[in-house]
Amino acid sequence: MKHLEIRGLFSSYGSTRVLRDVSLDADKGEVVSLIGPSGSGKSTLLRVLIGLTPPTAGEVTIAGEKVDYRNRRSVKAVRDRMSIVFQQYNLFQNMTVLRNVTVAPIKIKKRPRAEAEKNAMSLLKRVGMAEKKDAYPDELSGGQQQRVAIARALATNPDILLLDEVTSALDPERVNEVLDTIRALTSEGITMLIASHEMAFVREVSTRIAMMDEGRIVECGSPSRVFDSPTKERTRDFVSKILKH
Amino acid sequence: MDYTFQFSVVFRELPYLLGGALVTLQIAFITFWCGAFIGVFGAVAKVYGGRISRRVASSYVTLFTNTPALVQIYLLYYALPDAGILLGSMTAVLIGLTLNAGAYLTEILRAGVISVRRSEIDAATALGMSLMQIVVNVMLPHIARTIYAPLSNFFIWLVLGSSMAAIFGVEELTGRAINISTANLRTIETFLVVAVIYVVLTVLASASLALVGRVAFRVRARVF
């Protein structure tokens, strides 16, 4: 049984069709990366999966259970096991680093505060942000904020993690500290979907690469297949263009 | 200039003046909270409302922020009786200032509501927070932070603006000062003392507001 299974997914913003018949699956612990030009629908796919943007058709199955995105309970169950980190920093500005990481476990999962804080501190240590636990987001650099956002996403113990271009808003010298953090996570059995423009990184950490264009997955395969011998013209084009940079 | 200041006649009336200061604070408080009540609805209508409620809220704000509060109160006090509605002077002042405050507070609160970043709401939603949890944990703190300073300033404006009530015979601080000075003919001394009382009122108000803001909402406001 696949851990995550997406079948024939469609989504639109108004009359703009953004996802058209997307199918993709991932085994437990797999790292699948979404690449493709800007506007191809990578973010939208991730947003649909976690219930931020409604799908218009298609099926998503997680660990054998079909998700009903119109049903609150079903969406809640998805969010219980799935976390997302966005491109822009969206830490809660009015909360300290520690509070950002503990708010979901305490308010949503009803964990005792002491336990949530202990867990949060070990997560913050892992992303190298423990000593900043009392800082507010606006006192941190972009890279530091993203590392806290990763800790916050992990605090609910997800078994599926969605990462949406988590480094694209960062200064070049900050990118690596965040990539290092993600790299360390890939061996922990968490199924990951990564939308990214960092080709070298994606190639290194992914078990599979899905190339998106105009709302479709045009090609999907192992990193070496997709990067070295793409079968589709569109992929060849995109890969050669982006590797030149 | 051989004017000799004589404050003792004014100091004798200090309890009377301080009583007036209390009325001043009452006017400011009542109009502030009633105005805030209107402002919440106005702001929600302007941000989330449909076309008609947006139009209504906008017209209200435009009308009341582009005419002097004094003119508004005059119209309430002198025009409404012709329409068969008779208002006491205090009531007219309270209603007039409240409507005026409601318009300004609509704008202040609107700025607060739109200061909430979409991305933080997305993040909270994705974490699994309910709408209520999002409002309490994410939206309200943002709104409070954004509106705190303009809200404090507006409260000060109301403390001072309530002096308009004197024109209609309401015995708040300025009204009582007029009463005293017409009796003792020490206009300069009386109004100097009254000015000092106003300063004390506003400084105390802004200091306590800033303190609350700093502790509760992490607003970087100076207490003094």
Ligand SMILES: Nc1ncnc2c1ncn2[C@@H]1O[C@H](COP(=O)(O)OP(=O)(O)OP(=O)(O)O)[C@@H](O)[C@H]1O
């Ligand atoms: N809120 C929105 N309203 C309307 N259209 C949107 C909205 N968000 C995205 N779109 C459109 O949907 C399409 C897919 O956008 P999406 O953000 O999913 O692309 P992406 O692959 O993540 O691009 P990028 O690499 O730039 O992040 C684009 O054409 C975009 O203009």
Ligand SMILES: [Mg+2]
């Ligand atoms: Mg995107």
